[in-house]
Amino acid sequence: MSHTAPAGQPLVLFNSVTRATETFAPIDPAMAKLYSCGPTVYNFAHLGNLRAYVFTDTLRRVINWKGWNATHVINITDVGHLTSDADEGDDKMEIAARAAAKTIWEVAAFYTDAFKNDIARLGILQPTIWSVATDHIQDMIAFGRQIADAGATYELDSGLYFDVTKVPDYGRLAGARPDETVGRIETVEGKRNTADFAIWRKSPDDSTRQMEWASPWGVGAPGWHLECSVMSMKYLGEQFDIHTGGIDHREIHHCNEIAQNQAFTGTAKTGANIWMHNNFLVDRGGKMSKSKGGFATLQSLVDRGVHPLAYRLLCLSAHYRSELEFSPDNLGAALTRLKRLLISVVQLRDKAGDLSWMRVVADAGMTKGASLVYQRSVLEQGLPADAVALIARFDEAISGDLMIPQALPLIEEAVAKKAWSPDIRLRLVATFDLVLGLGLLTLDRADLRVRPVGVEIDEADVEVQLAERQAARAEKDFARSDAIRDALATQGIELMDGDPLRWEWRVSLG
Ligand SMILES: Nc1ncnc2c1ncn2[C@@H]1O[C@H](COP(=O)(O)OP(=O)(O)OP(=O)(O)O)[C@@H](O)[C@H]1O
Numbered sequence: 220m221s222h223t224a225p226a227g228q229p230l231v232l233f234n235s236v237t238r239a240t241e242t243f244a245p246i247d248p249a250m251a252k253l254y255s256c257g258p259t260v261y262n263f264a265h266l267g268n269l270r271a272y273v274f275t276d277t278l279r280r281v282i283n284w285k286g287w288n289a290t291h292v293i294n295i296t297d298v299g300h301l302t303s304d305a306d307e308g309d310d311k312m313e314i315a316a317r318a319a320a321k322t323i324w325e326v327a328a329f330y331t332d333a334f335k336n337d338i339a340r341l342g343i344l345q346p347t348i349w350s351v352a353t354d355h356i357q358d359m360i361a362f363g364r365q366i367a368d369a370g371a372t373y374e375l376d377s378g379l380y381f382d383v384t385k386v387p388d389y390g391r392l393a394g395a396r397p398d399e400t401v402g403r404i405e406t407v408e409g410k411r412n413t414a415d416f417a418i419w420r421k422s423p424d425d426s427t428r429q430m431e432w433a434s435p436w437g438v439g440a441p442g443w444h445l446e447c448s449v450m451s452m453k454y455l456g457e458q459f460d461i462h463t464g465g466i467d468h469r470e471i472h473h474c475n476e477i478a479q480n481q482a483f484t485g486t487a488k489t490g491a492n493i494w495m496h497n498n499f500l501v502d503r504g505g506k507m508s509k510s511k512g513g514f515a516t517l518q519s520l521v522d523r524g525v526h527p528l529a530y531r532l533l534c535l536s537a538h539y540r541s542e543l544e545f546s547p548d549n550l551g552a553a554l555t556r557l558k559r560l561l562i563s564v565v566q567l568r569d570k571a572g573d574l575s576w577m578r579v580v581a582d583a584g585m586t587k588g589a590s591l592v593y594q595r596s597v598l599e600q601g602l603p604a605d606a607v608a609l610i611a612r613f614d615e616a617i618s619g620d621l622m623i624p625q626a627l628p629l630i631e632e633a634v635a636k637k638a639w640s641p642d643i644r645l646r647l648v649a650t651f652d653l654v655l656g657l658g659l660l661t662l663d664r665a666d667l668r669v670r671p672v673g674v675e676i677d678e679a680d681v682e683v684q685l686a687e688r689q690a691a692r693a694e695k696d697f698a699r700s701d702a703i704r705d706a707l708a709t710q711g712i713e714l715m716d717g718d719p720l721r722w723e724w725r726v727s728l729g
Pocket residue numbers: 256257258259260265266267268269270271463464465466467468497498499500501506507508509510
């Protein structure tokens with residue numbers, strides 16, 4: 220891989236700190252460095268949380284596709300995140316563990332696995348490093364000592380607090396001043412400023428916590444904001460390239476991380492050159508959130524017969540800085556679009572015959588971890604000028620602050636271009652899919668036919684009955700054909716005669 224700036228359009232990204240787009244130029248041109256605030260593992264991720272990781276995955280894929288290597292860290296928050304981001308309430312993990320009568324470690328292990336499983340099903344690449352908060356307690360204490368020595372903190376009975384007036388520009392990211400009380404509730408006696416936050420929280424005398432550690436400020440647990448400053452700095456350095464999170468983090472969590480980073484380095488630097496935030500997935504009730512209960516998980520979609528990649532496509536169909544509405548209609552449209560695309564791609568696959576390049580790319584990507592640029596170089600070899608021009612349009616869209624909604628139709632354009640051989644069209648699909656991650660070259664039609672829970676079907680048997688029905692219809696034995704259709708209907712199988720998608724049957728959604 221080259222270490223010079225890649226060819227193609229410059230990549231511009233919207234920086235929440237300056238509220239402007241900026242040209243991306245990694246500090247170390249040989250390795251871009253990204254940190255994404257990870258899940259708090261006290262429950263399943265909901266679809267809104269997962270939107271945040273489809274976004275970071277897209278960002279990372281675009282960076283790779285355009286020619287840079289990337290180190291990507293996602294943390295696992297298994298301690299410190301209170302029920303309110305503004306230092307109020309109890310630790311989310313402690314509450315969940317009490318409710319389940321389990322240890323926090325059991326709860327964390329269970330939901331961490333569930334999260335990793337969800338992101339794998341969404342085609343999200345594994346980060347280079349998973350950093351688990353409780354593995355870094357000593358690093359957090361050392362960090363806390365340094366910022367305490369620098370005079371940025373003060374101690375109260377309840378713990379060690381950060382004084383937000385000790386750093387320049389506190390709250391610049393949120394566009395708020397330290398004396399503003401928006402979203403903050405004063406619950407801690409003695410705090411100097413409303414926005415001050417806990418670096419270390421002492422365990423109350425009358426209770427023991429499941430998770431607590433000795434520290435210079437008493438036995439207790441670290442503040443949530445501290446974790447991300449410590450782990451991002453540990454793995455990526457004092458100033459790295461991009462820090463991401465959902466837009467709710469722009470108001471408090473990331474302001475506090477920036478303040479800690481500034482106190483630690485004694486500079487005005489925020490810790491990352493670009494701070495990026497994805498907007499919310501909303502439903503009729505507003506932001507999807509765990510605290511509301513009854514939220515939708517990825518598994519709940521699968522249980523209803525929707526393939527996870529249809530949800531990925533739904534996410535890709537909106538720009539990351541726009542709200543995205545989650546509704547059965549939107550999801551249904553995404554599933555239909557994915558099916559349509561896949562039908563065309565499968566037809567091309569059938570026509571193209573031997574795709575030796577596909578084996579090279581798949582092998583390089585999966586087993587040898589080759590960069591996306593290398594895979595692109597295989598795919599894009601020998602393409603005609605008008606196909607290269609389509610790639611340039613794709614590049615232009617994704618380079619403009621990840622304008623994926625504009626890039627998506629180009630895949631459909633490539634598939635439909637009759638003047639190109641199936642081989643050319645598939646090469647384009649494959650190179651675009653390195654960014655989109657929809658698995659278009661590997662999925663089969665049958666994969667998208669997810670069986671909802673509670674529906675008992677034997678797919679081979681359905682296919683046999685369909686063939687019999689086809690034969691009956693050919694012989695104009697409509698009574699027999701209808702009888703087969705009715706028999707299948709009683710098993711929950713709906714036949715789709717004349718289906719423009721040629722998806723001959725589906726499990727009825729009830
Ligand atoms: N509705 C949403 N849409 C998009 N991103 C979201 C949404 N809700 C949370 N996020 C993001 O998901 C990521 C993981 O967050 P985390 O696991 O800490 O969730 P949480 O704060 O416990 O969830 P909730 O906000 O539902 O209580 C964060 O980057 C967060 O900003």
